[in-house]
Amino acid sequence: MSLSGVRRRSRSWGRRQLFSLFSSLGTLLSHRVGTLMTVMVLGIAMALPIGLYITVKNLHALDLQQEQWGNLTVFLKTNVGEQQARALQRTIDQEPGARAEAISPEAGMEQFRQASGFGQALDMFEENPLPWVIVVTPEPAEGEELQTVVLRLEAWLQQREETDLVQVDFKWLQRLAGLLELGDALVSVLTVLFSLAAVVVISNTIRMDVANRSEEIQVLSLVGAGNGFIRQPFLYSGFWYGLLGALLALLLFNLCLYFISQPLERLLDAYGNSFTVVNLGVGGFLFVLLCGGLLGFIGAWISVQRYLNQINSSGSLARF
Amino acid sequence: MITFERVTKQYEGGSTALRDVSFHLDSGEMVFLTGHSGAGKSTLLRLVLMLEQATRGQVLVDGHNLSRMPMRQAPRIRRNVGMIFQDHKLLKDKTVFDNVSLPLMIAGLRYQDIRKRVRAALDKVGLLSKEKSWPLTLSGGEQQRVGIARAIVGMPPVLLADEPTGNLDPELSRELFGLFRQLNEQGVTVLIASHDLALIRSMGQRVLVLSQGMLVDDIPGADIAGARA
Numbered sequence: 001m002s003l004s005g006v007r008r009r010s011r012s013w014g015r016r017q018l019f020s021l022f023s024s025l026g027t028l029l030s031h032r033v034g035t036l037m038t039v040m041v042l043g044i045a046m047a048l049p050i051g052l053y054i055t056v057k058n059l060h061a062l063d064l065q066q067e068q069w070g071n072l073t074v075f076l077k078t079n080v081g082e083q084q085a086r087a088l089q090r091t092i093d094q095e096p097g098a099r100a101e102a103i104s105p106e107a108g109m110e111q112f113r114q115a116s117g118f119g120q121a122l123d124m125f126e127e128n129p130l131p132w133v134i135v136v137t138p139e140p141a142e143g144e145e146l147q148t149v150v151l152r153l154e155a156w157l158q159q160r161e162e163t164d165l166v167q168v169d170f171k172w173l174q175r176l177a178g179l180l181e182l183g184d185a186l187v188s189v190l191t192v193l194f195s196l197a198a199v200v201v202i203s204n205t206i207r208m209d210v211a212n213r214s215e216e217i218q219v220l221s222l223v224g225a226g227n228g229f230i231r232q233p234f235l236y237s238g239f240w241y242g243l244l245g246a247l248l249a250l251l252l253f254n255l256c257l258y259f260i261s262q263p264l265e266r267l268l269d270a271y272g273n274s275f276t277v278v279n280l281g282v283g284g285f286l287f288v289l290l291c292g293g294l295l296g297f298i299g300a301w302i303s304v305q306r307y308l309n310q311i312n313s314s315g316s317l318a319r320f
Numbered sequence: 321m322i323t324f325e326r327v328t329k330q331y332e333g334g335s336t337a338l339r340d341v342s343f344h345l346d347s348g349e350m351v352f353l354t355g356h357s358g359a360g361k362s363t364l365l366r367l368v369l370m371l372e373q374a375t376r377g378q379v380l381v382d383g384h385n386l387s388r389m390p391m392r393q394a395p396r397i398r399r400n401v402g403m404i405f406q407d408h409k410l411l412k413d414k415t416v417f418d419n420v421s422l423p424l425m426i427a428g429l430r431y432q433d434i435r436k437r438v439r440a441a442l443d444k445v446g447l448l449s450k451e452k453s454w455p456l457t458l459s460g461g462e463q464q465r466v467g468i469a470r471a472i473v474g475m476p477p478v479l480l481a482d483e484p485t486g487n488l489d490p491e492l493s494r495e496l497f498g499l500f501r502q503l504n505e506q507g508v509t510v511l512i513a514s515h516d517l518a519l520i521r522s523m524g525q526r527v528l529v530l531s532q533g534m535l536v537d538d539i540p541g542a543d544i545a546g547a548r549a
């Protein structure tokens with residue numbers, strides 16, 4: 001075939017695609033209620049894995065501040081006074097591989113008041129119920145494992161008679177790492193499941209569209225339309241459903257994030273982490289939209305192909 | 321242009337619609353197909369359009385052996401065969417213009433070309449003024465002519481019609497056949513199934529007669545013309 005022939009054919013192909021793309025959007029928008037319902041179901045279904053994904057991603061971001069999480073918090077017995085507490089703090093400071101900070105019951109209460117927002121409830125206590133607390137930051141020497149230092153310090157502090165309880169953030173870190181692994185797995189599983197759900201929902205919607213327009217499909221087939229031509233508008237409908245669903249999911253998700261992020265950041269700041277909630281970013285945003293569209297495309301393909309196979313097998317076109 | 325070689329068509333229910341039918345249509349011929357109800361006329365046309373496949377024998381259209389073609393090639397054949405259906409097969413939710421433009425949309429023509437050719441086709445069937453109407457607001461005869469415009473708009477080399485005059489008054493029927501003759505004179509091969517014997521006789525063209533699925537007669541045009549005299 002000549003070059004001009006190829007060009008002419010590809011141009012007519014492009015024209016058909018463009019026509020289908022917009023005529024299918026028009027069809028969708030003309031059935032407002034039905035489209036809205038499908039898109040809502042899709043949006044909610046897709047928002048779930050996105051939400052979990054971002055949650056886990058934020059927890060991973062915390063993970064980066066390992067040093068801080070290695071802290072040991074030593075709660076002293078309630079009968080231990082300021083002098084004893086300060087003395088212990090100095091002792092610990094002199095230990096190799098550790099730095100200590102003493103927190104008075106008053107300072108502790110003030111921190112808690114700010115972080116929790118339970119200000120008024122705390123006023124009900126006549127006496128400050130908090131003990132003296134010493135926060136120990138391990139400082140491993142070159143080549144030394146953080147974990148070893150933490151374990152050594154923990155054992156040593158546990159034996160002191162001033163000590164009521166030693167809480168090792170490190171354990172939380174390990175648990176967090178485990179939880180994060182679980183979270184990752186959960187995200188993968190949910191993504192697969194909800195993608196499947198999206199394909200099924202779209203496929204079913206398109207199946208009904210196809211049934212409603214079976215007469216049109218048959219007439220098109222009778223006057224020589226190939227499968228590709230018949231498929232096009234439905235594939236684009238599916239694409240739009242998926243895209244709009246993904247858009248709604250992102251909207252819902254960001255709305256939730258907006259309400260959650262401020263209290264969350266305040267809470268994490270109380271832990272001494274300056275923390276900003278991580279969002280999807282432009283790339284992730286576009287990726288979700290693309291995936292939504294693709295899922296719609298696949299769902300639509302399944303339904304239309306089933307119908308085409310049915311009418312194309314010899315003799316099942318409308319009788320005349 | 322169209323060749324049937326010992327074609328038998330058996331439907332799944334077991335009824336045999338065509339038995340051992342053989343004939344040949346040259347390019348540019350105009351032929352009528354007649355026979356009682358149930359004789360197999362529609363079945364024969366459906367085979368040409370690849371809506372059915374022959375149980376035995378071979379159907380050739382424009383050099384293509386349809387019996388050897390996979391079903392997915394059917395659109396290619398249908399684009400070269402204009403078909404006029406007894407019940408018109410128009411889309412109710414599209415205007416006359418959009419209905420007629422379907423074959424050109426499928427071919428992927430530019431809108432300007434589509435417009436030109438659709439209007440030319442509508443002009444030929446005398447319905448240019450109705451291009452923006454909806455099919456259901458037209459009379460039966462007008463709907464039939466929209467169907468004809470759609471069949472000829474792509475300028476296919478072969479035109480098939482199944483009972484095109486089924487519910488038209490005699491004068492309209494004659495007009496319609498005149499239109500077919502006109503198209504035939506422009507080189508289109510035309511095959512029309514009809515049981516309007518009087519009208520067929522008046523046309524003076526070759527006639528194929530089916531009876532219970534068998535081709536019982538193949539009368540040359542000259543003899544038909546003689547019968548009219």
Ligand SMILES: Nc1ncnc2c1ncn2[C@@H]1O[C@H](COP(=O)(O)OP(=O)(O)OP(=O)(O)O)[C@@H](O)[C@H]1O
Binds near residue numbers: 360
């Ligand atoms: N889809 C089908 N399944 C089973 N049998 C069929 C089918 N279509 C047609 N037949 C049978 O095949 C025979 C021929 O039918 P066909 O429609 O070709 O006849 P016809 O000549 O067009 O009749 P009419 O003039 O009434 O339109 C009939 O006996 C009919 O019952």
Ligand SMILES: [Mg+2]
Binds near residue numbers: 361
């Ligand atoms: Mg018939």
